Amino acid sequence: MSKPIVAIVGRPNVGKSTLFNRISRDRIAIVEGQPGVTRDRIYADAEWLNKHFTLVDTGGIDRNDDVITRQVRVQAMVAVEQADVIVFVLDGRSGLTAADEEIADILRRSQKPVILCVNKVEDMSASWEIAADFYRLGLGEPYLISAEHGRNIGDLLDEVVRNFPEDSDVEEEDLLKVAIVGRPNVGKSSLINKILGEERVIVSEIAGTTRDAIDTRFEHEGQKLLLIDTAGLRRRSRVAEDLEYYSVVRTLRAVDRSDVTVVMIDGTEGLTEQDKKIVGYAHENGKGIVLAVNKWDLVPKETYTMRDYEREIRDGLLFANYAPIVFISALTGQRVIRLLETVKSVAQSRSLRISTGRLNEIIQDAVAVNQPPSDKGVRLKILYAAQVQVNPPVFAIHVNRRDLMHFSYERYLENRIRQEYGFVGTPIILAVKERSQ
Numbered sequence: 001m002s003k004p005i006v007a008i009v010g011r012p013n014v015g016k017s018t019l020f021n022r023i024s025r026d027r028i029a030i031v032e033g034q035p036g037v038t039r040d041r042i043y044a045d046a047e048w049l050n051k052h053f054t055l056v057d058t059g060g061i062d063r064n065d066d067v068i069t070r071q072v073r074v075q076a077m078v079a080v081e082q083a084d085v086i087v088f089v090l091d092g093r094s095g096l097t098a099a100d101e102e103i104a105d106i107l108r109r110s111q112k113p114v115i116l117c118v119n120k121v122e123d124m125s126a127s128w129e130i131a132a133d134f135y136r137l138g139l140g141e142p143y144l145i146s147a148e149h150g151r152n153i154g155d156l157l158d159e160v161v162r163n164f165p166e167d168s169d170v171e172e173e174d175l176l177k178v179a180i181v182g183r184p185n186v187g188k189s190s191l192i193n194k195i196l197g198e199e200r201v202i203v204s205e206i207a208g209t210t211r212d213a214i215d216t217r218f219e220h221e222g223q224k225l226l227l228i229d230t231a232g233l234r235r236r237s238r239v240a241e242d243l244e245y246y247s248v249v250r251t252l253r254a255v256d257r258s259d260v261t262v263v264m265i266d267g268t269e270g271l272t273e274q275d276k277k278i279v280g281y282a283h284e285n286g287k288g289i290v291l292a293v294n295k296w297d298l299v300p301k302e303t304y305t306m307r308d309y310e311r312e313i314r315d316g317l318l319f320a321n322y323a324p325i326v327f328i329s330a331l332t333g334q335r336v337i338r339l340l341e342t343v344k345s346v347a348q349s350r351s352l353r354i355s356t357g358r359l360n361e362i363i364q365d366a367v368a369v370n371q372p373p374s375d376k377g378v379r380l381k382i383l384y385a386a387q388v389q390v391n392p393p394v395f396a397i398h399v400n401r402r403d404l405m406h407f408s409y410e411r412y413l414e415n416r417i418r419q420e421y422g423f424v425g426t427p428i429i430l431a432v433k434e435r436s437q
Contacts, residue, residue, distance in 0.1 A: 003045070003256045004053045004164045007083035009107070011099045012059075014091040015119040019147040020044070020057040023157070043252060045285075048157040051164060054252050056083065080107065082253070085163045086114045087156070092121040092144060096133045104137045113163035116142040117156055122149065175217065175226040176347050179254040182264030183274050187294040190330035191264065192216070192229050195340065220340050230254045251278055259350065259391070260288035260343050260425070267295040267309075267327070271316045279320050286392035288346040288426045289323040292339055297329040322418065324425050346425030350391045354421060359385050359395065366416040373406045380404035383435060394429045402434045 008016045024044035046055045080086055088107055090100055107114045118134055121127065121144040134142040143159065145152040180188045196218060216227045230251055255261050261282040265275055282289050291313065299305065310325050317323070324342050328335045354362075363385050372380035381400040388396045395417070399405060410430055417428060 003253075004051075004084040005056060005082055005253065006046075006053050006085045006087060006160055007056045007058060007080055008087045008089060009058050009080060009103065010089035011097070011103065014089045015147045016089050017057055019087070019089060019117070019119065019145075019153075020055060022147050022150060022153060024055055048161050051161040053084075053161075053164070054256070077106070080110050080112065083112060084165055085160055086110065086112050087117050087160065088114050088139065089117045089119050090134060090142075092118040092130050095130075096136065101137065104139060107139070114139050115156065115159050115163070116140060118142045118144045119147050122146050122151070124151075175224050176344070177226045177228060177257055177259045178343055179228040179230065179251075179258035179261045180264065181230050181251045181254055181261055181278055182294075183266070183272065186264045186266045187330045188230060188264055191262075191292070191294065191328070191336070192227060194330050194333050194336050195227070220344075223344055225343075228254045228257055252281065255282050255285060255287055258282075258287055260290060260346050262290045262292050262339070262343065264292045264294050265313070267293045267299045270309075271313050276316060279317055279323070283320050283427050286427055286429065288343075288350050288392075289320055290339065290342050290346055290425055291317075291323050291325045293325060293327045294330050296327040297332055297334060320427070322423065322425060322427070342425070349423045350393070350426045352393060352421060352423065353390055354387050354393075354417075356386045359387060359417075362416055362420050363397075363413065366413055370409075370412060373404055373409055375404055378404065380409070388431070389429075392426050392429060393423060394431055397430050397432045398435060399432060400435060402432050405432045 008020055010016050023046055043057070044055050046053055086107060088103065090096070116134055116137065116139050118130060121130055124144070127144050131142045131144060143152060143156045145156055147153070180192055182188055196216060216229065218225055218227065255278070261278075263275065263279050263282065265271055279289060279291070293309065293313075299309075306327060309327075313325060314321055324346070326335055326339045326342055328339055330336065363382055367382060372382065374380065378401065382397060383400065384398040386396050388394050397405075397413070410432065414428055414430060417423070
């Protein structure tokens with residue numbers, strides 16, 4: 001299932017970021033026990049009425065023509081192109097402006113559901129007069145809110161989820177879904193072409209599917225896979241080729257749909273901040289992760305080049321040190337088959353289940369070797385553990401006091417479980433619960 005994307009757009013200083021923070025802080029989807037990774041505030045996973053979606057913040061669309069303003073405008077338009085629903089934020093204090101009318105013209109042409117959101121309306125006694133001004137845009141009923149005070153946010157979100165695509169809650173066909181993601185020009189298309197060139201059992205190609213990508217079914221040694229090609233959507237000419245924001249928005253959708261995410265890293269450039277954000281998003285969403293270092297044929301080699309390169313990546317991705325690294329060349333085909341084998345191995349790890357008896361034996365042995373933390377004479381006691389979910393694996397750990405479970409001890413227990421069963425390439429989640437819960 002792919003989560004809908006909701007883009008917040010408007011001119012500068014109308015309260016877009018305040019609204020973004022209000023929705024994400026109050027309604028963000030939190031899985032108890034899931035380790036957190038710092039992410040750029042440009043997007044957040046949110047939920048309303050049991051509908052999960054990705055909320056995207058954008059820079060203000062301005063009429064100025066300097067370079068920075070043009071880049072911000074392009075970024076906002078990219079978000080509009082990728083969004084399922086657009087929240088058009090306006091300023092109720094200043095009223096309708098010429099810039100608002102120009103943005104409205106652009107949004108009409110997008111043919112996407114547009115929700116008028118008039119912000120900074122603290123005094124509802126004048127709501128009719130304020131709303132009348134914005135009806136002139138011809139984009140439907142304005143929703144008058146105060147993002148700062150949280151007023152009428154629920155009504156706004158009701159309308160947002162009402163406009164989600166009908167297929168947003170539909171489970172996709174049971175295949176091993178693999179997303180190939182990474183920064184622009186890292187070699188995603190070359191890798192996909194090499195895979196499909198060598199694995200000639202292609203069942204079908206599906207263009208579009210409302211996901212703005214090319215999905216390709218194929219089979220490798222009896223395993224049916226679906227490649228989610230984030231490089232399938234061509235940029236329009238007006239979008240700068242080096243605009244990394246564009247790939248981020250598409251990547252969120254691809255990762256959401258995948259079972260295993262292959263994050264491609266440019267071997268000639270090394271790990272970048274955007275690579276970390278992509279890995280972090282896949283990690284937080286419980287996806288299998290494989291790191292593919294591409295263009296390895298172009299990297300000058302010495303005796304320990306691969307070892308040192310892997311150590312550098314591990315140091316930059318401490319939260320995902322379980323992810324396997326494969327050094328490949330999409331151009332020559334070097335280790336591409338090994339990459340496919342690794343993807344299948346990671347998928348198996350995501351569905352691995354440990355019996356309750358064996359899991360408690362592992363926990364008891366871990367406690368015997370390293371005593372749990374204590375506070376003011378009270379020691380953490382682990383009473384019982386059980387695996388409650390697969391894809392990704394989730395373990396419920398029942399304790400006497402949840403506040404005594406220090407992050408470092410939680411990581412220690414996770415590492416002991418991995419020592420016994422591997423769980424290669426998949427995050428495992430420890431949901432720590434007190435006895436009374």
